[in-house]
Amino acid sequence: MDAYEFSWELYKAQTEDFSEDLQFYQNFSKDCVTLDIFSGYGRICNFLSKNNLFISAVEKNKNFASHIALPKDNIYITDILEFQTKKKFERIIAGYNSFCLLTEDNDIFKFFSILKSLLSSNGKISLNYFHPEFWKDSINQEFFFNGMTINYISDYNLNLDRKDMALWIDNYIVGNKKYTYDYKVKVYKDINEINKYLKKFGLKILDVVHNFNNSNTSELGWQDYIIGH
Numbered sequence: 254m255d256a257y258e259f260s261w262e263l264y265k266a267q268t269e270d271f272s273e274d275l276q277f278y279q280n281f282s283k284d285c286v287t288l289d290i291f292s293g294y295g296r297i298c299n300f301l302s303k304n305n306l307f308i309s310a311v312e313k314n315k316n317f318a319s320h321i322a323l324p325k326d327n328i329y330i331t332d333i334l335e336f337q338t339k340k341k342f343e344r345i346i347a348g349y350n351s352f353c354l355l356t357e358d359n360d361i362f363k364f365f366s367i368l369k370s371l372l373s374s375n376g377k378i379s380l381n382y383f384h385p386e387f388w389k390d391s392i393n394q395e396f397f398f399n400g401m402t403i404n405y406i407s408d409y410n411l412n413l414d415r416k417d418m419a420l421w422i423d424n425y426i427v428g429n430k431k432y433t434y435d436y437k438v439k440v441y442k443d444i445n446e447i448n449k450y451l452k453k454f455g456l457k458i459l460d461v462v463h464n465f466n467n468s469n470t471s472e473l474g475w476q477d478y479i480i481g482h
């Protein structure tokens with residue numbers, strides 16, 4: 254199932270100007286062989302590549318992946334859960350609230366076993382999470398797409414039967430039409446709930462970076478879990 258199958262163009266147009274995290278990932282990956290996972294249309298990896306970082310990308314949606322501007326051999330169009338390579342990476346980035354798109358225990362354990370196998374011995378991973386405590390303060394925006402003005406209004410449902418899962422909801426208002434897309438996300442209340450998955454693989458959270466170390470973020474609640482051996 255591809256949650257972005259119908260929403261990818263609007264999602265791309267809505268998010269492509271977001272740049273508050275780029276400097277953080279540039280510092281994080283400086284001089285390191287880096288893998289950007291859940292890359293989308295390459296918002297982060299295209300920037301890092303332009304800034305001379307050696308970077309590869311993993312993205313499962315072909316439409317998004319067609320916008321990744323890296324050498325062909327460095328683009329892997331696949332589900333991260335199916336990703337196989339003998340290469341090792343010194344830095345792995347999962348930006349913009351992506352790893353929480355894995356909601357099932359089996360998938361999450363598989364994900365961390367794959368990350369473990371990809372990470373070099375002194376490597377570090379940065380997993381970004383927009384913490385649900387801050388969702389109520391998330392901001393709406395207006396953007397332009399194909400000559401149209403679009404109003405974006407976010408919403409969410411934190412009251413599903415499964416307490417460790419929520420729905421993040423994107424509403425796009427175009428004239429008098431509303432397009433709604435929702436995404437299931439895993440809810441992690443605190444780092445203990447992530448450590449539970451890491452222990453088995455000898456990984457741990459080394460640090461938590463808030464709001465990309467950037468005092469000018471437009472929304473609060475962004476956390477990057479820095480993980481290593």
Ligand SMILES: C[S@@+](CC[C@H](N)C(=O)[O-])C[C@H]1O[C@@H](n2cnc3c(N)ncnc32)[C@H](O)[C@@H]1O
Nearest residue numbers: 291292293296312313314331332333348349351
């Ligand atoms: C929230 S977007 C983030 C995009 C990008 N990292 C950014 O910062 O703009 C999540 C991306 O992860 C991709 N994705 C979701 N599940 C995936 C999976 N299991 N394997 C690979 N990519 C996946 C989606 O297609 C989408 O492009």
